[in-house]
Structures are given as structure tokens and as C-alpha cells.
Amino acid sequence: MNALLGQIGVALGLVSAAGGVLGLALGLALHRDALLRAAPRALIGLVAGVLLATGAMEHALLTHDFSLSYVANNNSRQTPLLYDITGMWSALQGSILLWALVLTVFLAAVGWRFRHRSTDRLVAWATLVGLCAATFFFGLMAGPANPFVTVSGTVPANGLGPNPLLQDNILIAFHPVFLYLGYVGFTVPFAFAVAALITGRLGEGWLIETRRWTVVAWAFLTVGIVMGAWWSYQVLGWGGFWAWDPVENAALLPWLCATAYLHSVMVQERRGLLRVWNLSLLVATYALTILGTFLTRSGVIQSVHAFSDSGLGPVLLAYLGLVVAVGVGLIGWRGDRLHSPGSIDSPVSREGAFLVNNLLFAAFAAVVLIGTVFPLFVSAFDHQEITVGAPYYDSVTVPIGFALLFFMAVAPVLPWRTASEGVLRRRLAVPAWLGLAVVVACVIGGVRGFTPLAAFGLAGVAGGSALRQLVLATAAARRSGAGAWRGFVGRANGGMVVHLGIVVVACGLAAASSFGHRGTVVLRPGQRTTFEGHSVHLLATRSFTDPNRNGVIASVVVDGALLHPAISNFPGQEGIGTPGIDSSFFHGDVYVTINSAAPGGRGAITLGLIDQPMVMWLWIGGFMTGFGALLAAVPSKRRRRGTEPVSAPVAVPSAGRETTALVAGSGRR
Amino acid sequence: MSAGRPRPTRWWASRAAWLALATLAVAFLAFGSVHNVPSFAARTARLDSVIKCPACEDLSIAQSDAPSAAALKRRVAGFVRAGWSDARIESWVTARFGLSALLVPQQSGVSETLYLVPVAVVGLSVAGLGWFLWRRRAGASDGAAEDEEPAPALRERR
Structure with a gap:
């Protein structure tokens, strides 16, 4: 029954998406407004289809319907309820269903938002592009990634259960969902970019239409990445949070491109510059989300995060190729209409800083991309297995990170067009002295090492710069009677909260990667020791048996805090460690794992101990960043004239000579 | 004081303050980094x-x-x-x-290529930036600053 309902749901979604594409294509080709008005109703079928398929899958997981191959392979009668529910995205086919669900939610939201503009060709083309993406993903589910395939032969009495790493932490319920909300959310700006290129409406109208969609997708992706790091820290038992693993890199790449875009788009809105660059960044961002899916789901790379291995690679690669070809082809086709009307007046200006910031983000992304795919090329062409790991990424990205921190400090105080030396000196004085105070305090406090000191100092300057903007904005808001909280919302002010979040993350990264210590101790119950100044007292160990696993759990008191590290054996996979973590904002984390224990937990056990400062800053800073992005998406109550976007003329070639025309999106917004 | 040429004493005081700041930053960073000796x-x-x-x-x-x-x-x-x-x-x-x-490839050719890519990207970026800025000569502009400081009352003089 679940299989049948699921298949019907997938088929309904596929037919609706393809029908919507056909209807819109005909309406656009034949200039039939009636078709353009009717075609978006396909979204209703899409929503119904995906809800039916999702409901069938969840019902199958909750009722342990092992007649479905997916459920038999990723669920068992011993799986706890939470992991029954999250089982939908614990393997390839289910995660494609999650992708389709999230994509449908975004497309439905776009359809609702622009419901009164269905005959606007820009909106129609954007909807068509979104429905093309939906057709592809529903097509995957109808073909090579069908989550509703039934088992052949006898239905097993019990299933294999999910991967042990996917049933050990509550973050499985959030991290993939947030990551997909980010990944899939970039479909909306990509669709509008393609629509703008096709319709030739290359002014700033479509940028303004999609601004909040992009910011919201970026916020989700940011929080998704941070949750992934947090999950890795809590589940994988190695005490780290980022290993430059190919799958981690695959999530970072679109984030880097989207971050560059969020800055450079302001230059286009304000000055009409960087049109080709912005379109390229949007195409790259969407293409990199597909690349990430390809790397995660195709099995071409070895990764602790690659939870599936399938023959889906060629299909995803073909879709990636299509996305890139369409994007690059359209930009090339419209190249003559994308010339900027002017140029940057002075490098010492807001747009100059954004330009350099974009080049740095591009360099960062290039480094991460080349490091990720380089082993694949060497293996393919040189038949050698090589590894590109943290030392490479650290050595190249840390200098870029420093440069980004510097520009994060300087850019917010710069006016547009040009800045005098006096302005810079006055506006940067307080942030710079704050940065110096941080360095002095750190040195007096015993912090040593150029890299962490420089990072803390630059973070102090960047933090001071962001705080300065927020203080001025809240003061202005209070004076205008709007309430001080208005000083925190809107793109400029929310952006400063994002900067503060990044500053906190930068401090956490610098400290955790510079000052961590690790060691092992062998203790019997009742014994005590000290590690890097922390008292460690093993109270007791005992064996445990849960429905889905068994193992040994210890009671360890670290600096007065009672922790329970464990080591578990799941069916088919043994020795999965669950750390005990004593977290403190100021003193850092003490991370305790059981490295080895005798069966039954009797006798001495080997504890792994990691003393790592300021790890909590990463999580706090990450969520501040996501929250700041949401603040940036909140509309300001009253736009000032100085910040109103300026739609610069777009060159329109005409017979014999080139004229200019103001081409913007629809006035209804 | 209205916008215009600043007083020489303030001009020098401001530069002296920045010079002091830079000197202190370099001194403390150098002092804090001295422990990094090979061992x-x-x-x-x-x-x-x-x-x-x-x-x-x-x-x-x-x-x-x-x-x-x-x-x-x-x-x-x-x-x-x-x-x-x-x-x-x-x-x-x-x-x-x-x-x-090894987490960083060591064999000849491969390692160089890996590190050359970021160098090439940075080089191309700098060249592109130079070209972009050179183009500004062609664009007519009054060069006036457009400020976004949220508090007009607190705007500095330029």
C-alpha cells in the first residue's frame, strides 16, 4: 500500500511538473496569457504529489514496512522513533525525496508570492525553470533513485537499520534539512537569473525580486553547515569539527559563491556594475549545489559523509553539465546587453572593497574546488591515489581568511564611490584601537603564536567596525522614534550582525586550531588523573544494551562535571564512540571518549582526552550569522534615499548604433 | 568646525596616533610570536x-x-x-x-600544480582588478562620495 501510494505521488509530481513546463513553454511561445495563467496550477499537483510520496515514505518507516527495499535497508524494528522519522533522508533515494519536497515548498512559495503576475514573462520563465528542476528530481525518483521499489521475494521480518552514525544524535533531524533548504533555495535566484537572461530584462528588477530568497537560502545553508560541523564534533568522536572532507567542501563551495554574490549584488543595485559577474556567481552557486549532490551521492569519492553509493553519478553529472551550459550560454548570448554603464571610481570605496572581497571569495572557492577534485583527476589521468587534506587547505585558505577579515573591518566604514583619507582615519580609529586592545590583552593573558594573535586582532577590528555601524543605526532609529531594534534589521544592519557572527566563528577557529591538546589515559574505576590542568576522575563503567545497540558507558567527572562517554556496537558496525563533552564559553571544551574497553566494561579502560578552547564560539557565532541573515531579510521600515537601489541603464543594441534603455522588472512589487 | 582643511596640529595628532597604534600592534604581535622556534x-x-x-x-x-x-x-x-x-x-x-x-601530495609536478592554482587565481584576480581600475579613466565621474552612515548628526567631516 505504501509503495503504491508513494509511486502514485511520484508519478503525480512528475506529470504535474512536466505538464507545467509544457504549458508555460506553449504559453510563452504562443503568447497565450490564458496558458500562462493556467500553467502554474501544476504546482497544486506537485504539492499533492510530493505530500503523498512523503507521507507514504514516513508511514512506511514508522510502521516498519519492510516490503519497501528502502525501508528494509535503512530501518529496523529496533530503530528509535526519531530515527524512524529521519530515516527518510538517511540514504540516497529518501534524500532525493527530501530534495523534491523542499524544492516543491520553494516553488509553491514562489507561485504564491507572484500569483498576480503569472502572465509576466519574467515570472513565467522563472517558474518554468523551477519546474524543469522539479521534473528532473521527480524523474530521478521515477527512475534510477526510486524510493518505493519493493523487495523481491520474501519480505524480511526485520530491516538492517540506518547507518550507526545516523542514529546517534538529534542533529540528524535538522542538519540535512537545513542544508537542503539552503541548497534548494538557490534554485529560486537561479531560475530568475535564467529568466532575466532569456527575457532580456537585465536591469536590477529581478535582483530586487529575489534578494530575500537568496538571503534566506544563504541563512539556511549557513546554519546547515554549522550544524554539520557540530554534528561531526559530537558524533564522529575525533574531537574536530571540520576535516576538509570532500563532502564538507561540497557544502562550503556554494556558500562561498553565494556569500560573494550577496556582497557584489549590492554593487549592481547601487551602481549598475558587475552584471556578468553576479549572473556568473548565481549560476556557479546553483551548479555547485548539484556538484555537491553528485559528490555526496555518486560514490566517486571516499568520505565519512558519503552515506550512499549509486549509479546516479552520470545522471547528476549530465544535469550539472546542462546547468553550466545553459548558464554560460545565456550569459554569452546576452553579453552585449550586460555591459556596465560605468566603472569603479576609486579603489578606496565601498564597491572597491566589495570587488576585492569577491576576488578573495573566488580565490577561496577555487582553492577548495581544486583541492576537492584534484585527487579524482590525478587518479583518472595519472593512475595514482593521492590525498589532499587539511595541511594544503590550511596553508592556502588561512591567508585568504585574514584578508577577508581585514576587508570585513574596512568595508562597512567606506562610503560609495570614494573615501578620503580623513574619513578612513576617523571611522576606523575606534575599531583599530579595539583590535589592538584585543591583541594586548591576549599577549598579557599568555596567548602566544602569530596566527591566533593576528586572527584575534583582526577579529577585534572587524567586530569593532560592525558594532560601530550597529550603534550608529540604533541611535538613528531611536532618534527617529522607530525603536532601537530597527537598528538591527534591514540589509546593512542585519549584515553587521552577520559580521559579528563571523568574527565570533573566526575567534573560535583560531583558538581551537591553535591551542588544542590531546592525549590518552588508562584508568580503572575510582582512579583519578589530571590532563592539561583538568581533573579527571573515572567513577564507574558499565555495559548497556539498547534495542538498536549495545556497548560500554563510563561515568567520568571532569572538573566537577559528570560526563558519560560511551562506545557502542551496532549490528554490522562496532566501536562507534559517543563523546562526553564538558563545554564552557570561556574555558573551552574537555572532550572525553572511550578509546577501548574490555567487554562488559570490566577493568581498565582507555580514555581519549582533548582539551580544546573556545569551541562553543563556533556554534554561537554560526547561529548568530544565520540569525543576522534573517534580520537582513527583514524589510527596513523606511528606506532612506541614499540606500534606495539604483537601476542603472542597460545597453540595448539597436541597428547601427547602441542606445541605452532603462530595463527593470515589473513595477509591481 | 565646517568641512575643509583640518588644522595642522589635529592632522599631526591623528597621524601620530595611528603610528603609535601600528607600532604597538607590531610590537605586541612580534612579542607574542617569539615562542615559535623550531623544536x-x-x-x-x-x-x-x-x-x-x-x-x-x-x-x-x-x-x-x-x-x-x-x-x-x-x-x-x-x-x-x-x-x-x-x-x-x-x-x-x-x-x-x-x-x-600524506595529506599534502609530495610527488614532483602534482604538488606544484596544486599550489600553482591559487597563485594563478590571485595573479589573474590582481590583473583583472588592475584592468577594471584602469577602465575607470574612461568612465566620466564626479567622484563624489555617497554616504550611507545611518546617523546624519554623527557623520564625520570629510
């Missing part, structure tokens, strides 16, 4: 960070508590004590575990 611990830490844990997917032996990683760490420490150079230790590791046992 046995620093050498083994660097080597441990570039040697891949044989039992792991993508961790170094410095990051792993796996028994094979611990054993390799002991061997590396022994080699350092015995006076082996870093290159000799890395060669021993690749001879024993293969080229992929």
Missing part, C-alpha cells in the same frame, strides 16, 4: 599533521586516536630523535603506505 615538539606536531591516519578516511595521525595512528606517531617521534630530516621521514611514510599516506 622537537614543533617538528613532530607538523609531521603528525601531514601524515594520514592509516585507519581513517581523512584524518591525520595527530587528529586520530586509532591504535595505528598512535603507533605511527611513536615511529615519527623516534625518527625525529634519531636525526632524520622531514623529507626522509615523509619518504619513509610514502614508501611504506603509498603516496596517499
